[in-house]
Amino acid sequence: MAIQRDEVRRIAGLARLEIREEELDRIAAELSSVLDYAGALKRLDLAGCEPLSFAPPAAALRADEPDGRCLTAEQALAMAPEAEGGFFLVPPVIEGQDP
Amino acid sequence: MxxxxxxxxxxxxxxxxxxxxxxxxxxxxxxxxxxxxxxxxxxxxxxxxxxxxxxxxxxxxxxxxxxxxxxxxxxxxxxxxxxxxxxxxxxxxxxxxxxxxxxxxxxxxxxxxxxxxxxxxxxxxxxxxxxxxxxxxxxxxxxxxxxxxxxxxxxxxxxxxxxxxxxxxxxxxxxxxxxxxxxxxxxxxxxxxxxxxxxxxxxxxxxxxxxxxxxxxxxxxxxxxxxxxxxxxxxxxxxxxxxxxxxxxxxxxxxxxxxxxxxxxxxxxxxxxxxxxxxxxxxxxxxxxLEAARAGLPELPWTRAARLVGRYGLSAHDASVLCEQRELADYYEACAAVADERLAANWVMTEVLRVLHERAGSIGEFAARVPAVRLGGLVARVAAKEIPGPLAKQVFGWMLDEEGGVDELLARHGVRAMGAATDLRPLVLEVLGEHAAAVAQVLAGSSRTLDFLVGQVMKKSRGQAAPQVVRELLETEFARRAAGESPPRAPRGGP
Amino acid sequence: MSARELWRLPARALATAVRAGECTALEAVSAGWDGPAALWERDVHAIAHSDPGARAAGAGAAPSGPLAGVPVVVKDNLCTHDHPTTCCSRMLDGYQPPYDATVVQRLREAGGVVSGKGNMDEFAMGSSTEFSCYGPTRNPYDLARVPGGSSGGPAAAVAYGLAPLALGSDTGGSVRQPAAFCGVVGLKPTYGRLSRYGLVAFASSLDQVGIFGRHAGDVALLYALLAGPDPLDATSRASLPPDVSGWDGGVEGLRFGWPANLWREGVEAEVVAGLEEAAAWLERAGARRVPFDFLPGEYAVATYYLVATAEASSNLARFDGVRYGHRDPAGHDLHALYTRSRSAGFGAEVQRRILLGTYALSAGYYEEVYLTAQRARARIRREYEAAFSRCDLLLMPAAPTLPFRLGEKLDDPLAMYLSDIFTLGANLAGIPGLSAPVTPAAGGLPRAVQLLGPDDGEALLLRAARALEVRGERARLDRSHEVEFAWPTKR
Structure with a gap:
């Protein structure tokens, strides 16, 4: 599975990572080599193997009660790069426009 | 295309x-x-x-x-x-x-x-x-x-x-x-x-x-x-x-x-x-x-509407209006348990919904003030012709702001329901005495003039008479006169 | 014992001394900082964040309990309300959470004190602790070599004497491999036994908090205090955790699997010699060797790097510079805010894995890549289940090599990934694993083996670790026989 430059661009876009043009080839090659290696799985007989998940014996649901873990607005905003008047500040959100 | x-x-x-x-x-x-x-x-x-x-x-x-x-x-x-x-x-x-x-x-x-x-x-x-x-x-x-x-x-x-x-x-x-x-x-x-x-x-x-x-x-x-x-x-x-x-x-x-x-x-x-x-x-x-969720499920609105049609003989439209809210349907059914079902439906749909609309309140708040049995008691008296409609509406109005049963409210406001024929007969005779020309027209077959006379009796009763009872009394009186009986003398004094 | 020597004590003995009033909690906590850290920390750089004030406050709040006054190094991806928690990423530089991870909270409730935040590969992605934004940790047994990773800081700190215990996280071997490289005991519990609440997620279905100690008994002590259901972690196991109080009970009659096909090639001779030594010790203690072939590790590597990166790409989406973390000043519109902050905040290895994981989940590849890997995972688990029908434990290398040199694998991601070839399987299968030291290799580098057990097999693993600690001598198994730790010496 060789990954092409365009594919790296598309994936980087989805992941919101910026990749410089001159890095595209190197990253494409690195990803391709890992995926090539992962191709080994094709040799594994997966008959009867359902995707694994560790479900605990009893899927515990939470009672609908306050748990006293709420933060104050001050705590919530303490680590925010930019905040004002109890709100987090971000560049303008334009409806319908994917950021 | x-x-x-x-x-x-x-x-x-x-x-x-x-x-x-x-x-x-x-x-x-x-x-x-x-x-x-x-x-x-x-x-x-x-x-x-x-x-x-x-x-x-x-x-x-x-x-x-x-x-x-x-x-x-x-x-x-x-x-x-x-x-x-x-x-x-x-x-x-x-x-x-x-x-x-x-x-x-x-x-x-x-x-x-x-x-x-x-x-x-x-x-x-x-x-x-x-x-x-x-x-x-x-x-x-x-x-x-x-x-x-x-x-x-x-x-x-x-x-x-x-x-x-x-x-x-x-x-x-x-x-x-x-x-x-x-x-x-x-x-x-x-x-x-x-x-x-x-x-x-x-x-x-x-x-x-x-x-x-x-x-x-x-x-x-x-x-x-x-x-x-x-x-x-x-x-x-x-x-x-x-x-x-x-x-x-x-x-x-x-x-x-x-x-x-x-x-x-x-x-x-x-x-x-x-x-x-x-x-x-x-x-x-x-x-x-899942069973607990199923058991906790209330009767669903469409099932309930169908039941209201089947059980109380309501129209599909009325049943749907009453099932617009679960609490309204509950209220109606509690009311219908003590009064005529169709009359109760009318009362809930017209009077109760009008009040909810005017006061922008919820049926829950309304029911806290006028519990269904209280309204049902009033509707039952109306159905039994003991209280005329217009008076009942007045009583309903008092119910919204005051405590007490129907009779208590009437007494507090100094009103006696004039449902019974014995109460109204003197008024009828009085009106007939005052409108000889109209009496003659009725005897000549004018039903519109009968309506006029009903109105006059109602007026004298200050709205407290049941129109249907008045009409029936008048009709009996005219039937008697047509048969040649002499009218009894009007008693002195009004009610 | 003089206050200067308190740092040499096992955790249990130190807590006893504090409770008996032989020393204060603050002395117990400070001993490692005043003694060995003064000698080692500048060179080794095991700690990313330390705060004497927070340590003193912690010691002040911890006069009693089974861990009274015991300092514990906590990996920098476990949330602590009184120390920064940055995952050694520029993205989280300066971040201090408003809450404690459940394991940290339980640690404090038992009287333990956070000694400092252990250095690590950024977001736990790496096998050498070279990918920390604060610079690498070095192996105290040879400063030119790596301590392993990603929990290299906690492992090195325990090895040189800063604290008798440390908490790390193990997603693909990040506790067992650095434990092996630093000559300490490292336990990765059964998935769901230690709460993940407050562990900054790398790959949720693989992550497990792990424990470092210089002695099997100390690891058992901390495990017993931390393990158990947590209502804040829906993936924590609801049942009672295994009882590890019998960690010095020996291995008489136990069968250990010996999958020698795994080290026929690609494994250093010194590592193989270590395995032979461990097997001999276990046999001396009464255990029996059961040879059989096991599924080659390449499948685990392939499966792991698809599952782990997919989950990581998702878990790391939250780092966007809005609520916390690095925000690039040039992010004038939202798209620029996201891409610039993330590209500047994440290091190269983290970005590489996010890209790979995004690919694995993206339209058109999900079934072929991610779903196939999850099915392979079931196959791998089945392989372990089959093995545990024939033996009680599996013995295999913790890593294919001894500690390698700094920079040796930096430019070859695949070679770096392969250093986890023996540890990934336990995370994929959810089973517990432990690495324990044997005699050092020629030249003094630590050498270790790995033991794997079935679900909830922690007690067996710790009994085997104790047996190795006393070199299989049954007469010395009992906890009353102290074993001197093989301390590094400053060259």
């Missing part, structure tokens, strides 16, 4: 739980910004979600009411997209294994319902809210509040079963009634507790294949659904009839200005990268939980 529209709806229902979907923060509306947040719903590093039992139970209630197939093992999934109101930049939702599948919602009056088929119903979490851009100096920015982030939502997706915008509006109204009936949501569209998106496509009338669809977002009132869909159908029809093609797109409808705006075209379709949420185990709905 004539085209028909094919519409499918996606509705989001905010659940009425104390806490959020995956944490214990209050799910309430209207708190100061970023105060109902914790590490989980703020998406802080290291925090983990835990599903709320009450939300799962609410989902089961709605799913069972809609006749959905309940999946014993459903799976939460992550849906990825970057957006500032999304604290983790993925939403926990359900994808290929939703809690409920299939089912249908009946819409319309008892006996004449149409069932609209559903695709699925699943649990998810709401996002926070970001404001429209605001300017400060040379910069613009948006404000984000995460209080709403993590509030439990049910997403309901219909099959593409609608043809007309009006059907969609009726569906939404029926859905709103149902979620309130079941107590799973307040369903207030203005508060965003019920939201609706629609998929719309047009095809040549009678064709089987679907045309290219567009997605219409933010139809956040019933009027908005109807008008937005009408606008989009008109837009697509114009395109197609002009020989053009419809492009896949997401649009938003502005109900204020009746305007459609394209939000996104197909080229930037999302790649949500769904995968099973590894922080949450499979949601297992074991038999006992």
């Amino acid at each position: 004539a085209h028909e529209a094919v519409i499918g709806l996606e509705c989001h229902i905010q659940l009425r739980t104390r806490g959020k979907m995956f944490c214990g923060c209050p799910a309430e509306f209207g708190a100061p910004p970023d105060t109902n947040v914790c590490p989980v719903c703020l998406g802080l590093p290291g925090a983990l979600p835990r599903a709320n039992r009450a939300a799962v139970e609410a989902a089961l209630r709605l799913g069972l009411a809609l006749g959905c197939a309940i999946r014993e093992e459903s799976v939460f999934a992550r849906k990825h997209y970057f957006y500032p109101d999304s604290p983790k930049n993925y939403q926990i939702t359900q994808y290929d294994r939703p809690l409920c599948a299939g089912g249908s919602l009946p819409v319309g009056e008892a006996g004449g319902e149409r069932r609209y088929d559903l695709e699925r119903l699943h649990l998810e979490e709401d996002t926070g809210k970001s404001s429209h851009p605001v300017r400060a100096g040379d910069r613009a920015f948006s404000l984000v509040d995460f209080n709403r982030a993590g509030v439990p939502l049910l997403e309901l997706v219909t099959q593409p079963v609608f043809r007309e915008p009006a059907e969609c509006a009726a569906f939404l109204a029926a859905l709103r009634r149902l979620v309130r009936w079941l107590g799973v949501s307040d369903g207030d569209m203005e508060k965003g507790q019920l939201r609706c998106d629609a998929n719309v496509s047009l095809r040549p009338a009678g064709a089987a294949a679907l045309g290219v669809k567009t997605e219409l977002k933010n139809l956040n009132s019933i009027r908005g659904v109807e008008r937005g869909l009408a606008a989009e159908i008109a837009r697509q029809r114009l395109l197609l009839e002009g020989g053009g093609v419809v492009g896949q797109a997401t649009l938003s409808y502005d109900v204020e200005h009746d305007r459609l705006a394209v939000m996104r075209s197909k080229e930037d379709a999302h790649d949500y990268r769904y995968f099973p949420e590894p922080d949450l185990p499979v949601l297992r709905v074991v038999g006992a939980v």
Whole structure:
């Protein structure tokens, strides 16, 4: 599975990572080599193997009660790069426009 | 070529739980910004979600009411997209294994319902809210509040079963009634507790294949659904009839200005990268939980409306009006248990609903003031002709603001109900004595003049006489005179 | 014992001394900082964040309990309300959480004190602790070599004497491999036994908090205090955790699997010699060797790097510069805010894994890549289940090599990934694993083996670790026989 430059661009876009043009080839090659290696799985007989998940014996649901873990607005905003008047500040959100 | 529209709806229902979907923060509306947040719903590093039992139970209630197939093992999934109101930049939702599948919602009056088929119903979490851009100096920015982030939502997706915008509006109204009936949501569209998106496509009338669809977002009132869909159908029809093609797109409808705006075209379709949420185990709905949900389900509105028709002989329309709210139907039935069923229906639909409308109150508040048995007692007296209608309405008015039974109220206001013929006969004779000309006209066959005489008696009784009783007394009197009997002498003095 | 020597004590003995009033909690906590850290920390750089004030406050709050006054190094991806928690990423530089991870909270409730935040590969992605934004940690046994990773800081700190215990996280070997490289005991519990609440997620279905100690008994002590259901972690096991109080009970009659096909090639001779030594010790203690072939590790590597990166790409989506973390000043619109902040905040290895994981989940590849890997995972688990029907424990290398040199594998991601070839399987299968030191290799580098057990097999693993600690001498198994730790010496 060789990954092409365009594919790296598309994936980087989805992941919101910026990749410089001159890095595209190197990253494409690195990803391709890992995926090539992962191709080994094709040799594994997966008959009867359902995707694994560790479900605990009893899927515990939470009672609908306050748990006293709420933060104050001050705590919530303490680590925010930019905040004002109890709100987090971000560049303008334009409806319908994917950021 | 004539085209028909094919519409499918996606509705989001905010659940009425104390806490959020995956944490214990209050799910309430209207708190100061970023105060109902914790590490989980703020998406802080290291925090983990835990599903709320009450939300799962609410989902089961709605799913069972809609006749959905309940999946014993459903799976939460992550849906990825970057957006500032999304604290983790993925939403926990359900994808290929939703809690409920299939089912249908009946819409319309008892006996004449149409069932609209559903695709699925699943649990998810709401996002926070970001404001429209605001300017400060040379910069613009948006404000984000995460209080709403993590509030439990049910997403309901219909099959593409609608043809007309009006059907969609009726569906939404029926859905709103149902979620309130079941107590799973307040369903207030203005508060965003019920939201609706629609998929719309047009095809040549009678064709089987679907045309290219567009997605219409933010139809956040019933009027908005109807008008937005009408606008989009008109837009697509114009395109197609002009020989053009419809492009896949997401649009938003502005109900204020009746305007459609394209939000996104197909080229930037999302790649949500769904995968099973590894922080949450499979949601297992074991038999006992399901049975408990089934047992806790109230009689459903459409079943109840049919029963009101069958049991009390109400019209389908009246039954549907009474089943608009569960508490109203309860009130009516409690009233009907002590009074004439049809008369009780009239009273509830006209008087009670009028008061609710005028005072913008809830049926619960009303019932606290005028319990159903109290109103029923009044209606029973009316039915027994002991209290004339106009007086009964006056009594009803007193009931709203005062304590006491019917007789107590009458006594307090110095009024004696003049239902009985013995009370009214002196008045009748008095009127006949005063209007000799009219008497002669009646004897000559004028029924309109009889109405005049009824009116005169009513006037003398200051509205406290039952018109039907007055009419009957007059008719008896005229029959006697026509037969040649002499009138008894009018007694002196009025009542 | 003089206060200067307190740092040499095992955790249990130190807590006893504090409770008996032989020393104060603050003395117990400070001993490692005043003594060995003064000698080692500048060179080794095991600690990313330390705060004497927070340590003193912690010691002040911890006069009693089974861990009274015991300093514990906590990996920098476990949330602590009184120390920064940055995952050694520029993205989180300066971030201090408003809450404690459940394991940290339980640690404090037992009287333990956070000694400092252990250096690590950024977001736990790495096998050498070279990918920390604060610079690498070095191996105290040879400063030119890596301590392993990603929990290299906690492992090195325990080895040189800063604290008798440390908490790490193990997603693919991040506790067992650095434990092996630093000559300490490292336990990765059964998935769901230690709460993940407050552990900054790398790959949720693989992550497990792990424990470092110089002695098997100390690891057992901390495990018993931390393990158990947590209502805040829906993936924590609801049942009672295994009882590890019998960690000095020996291995008489136990069968240990010997999958020698795994080290026929690609494994250093010194490592193989270590395995032979461990097997001999276990046999001396009464255990029996059961040879059989096992599924080659390449499948685990392939499976792991698809599952782990997919989950990581999702878990790391939240770092966007809105609510916390690095925000690039040039982010004038939202798209720029996201891409610039993330590209500047994440290091190269983290970005590489996010890209790979995004690919694995993206439209058109999900089934072929992610779903196939999850199915392979079931197959791998089945392989372990089959093995545990024939033996009680599996013995295999913790890593194919001895500690390698700094920079040796930096430019070859695949070679770096392969250093986890023996540890990934336990995370994929959810089973517990432990690495324990044997005699050092020629030249003094630590050498270790790995033991794997079935679900909830922690007690067996700790009994085997104790047996190795006393070199299989049954007469010395009992906890009353102290074993001197093989301390590094400053060259």
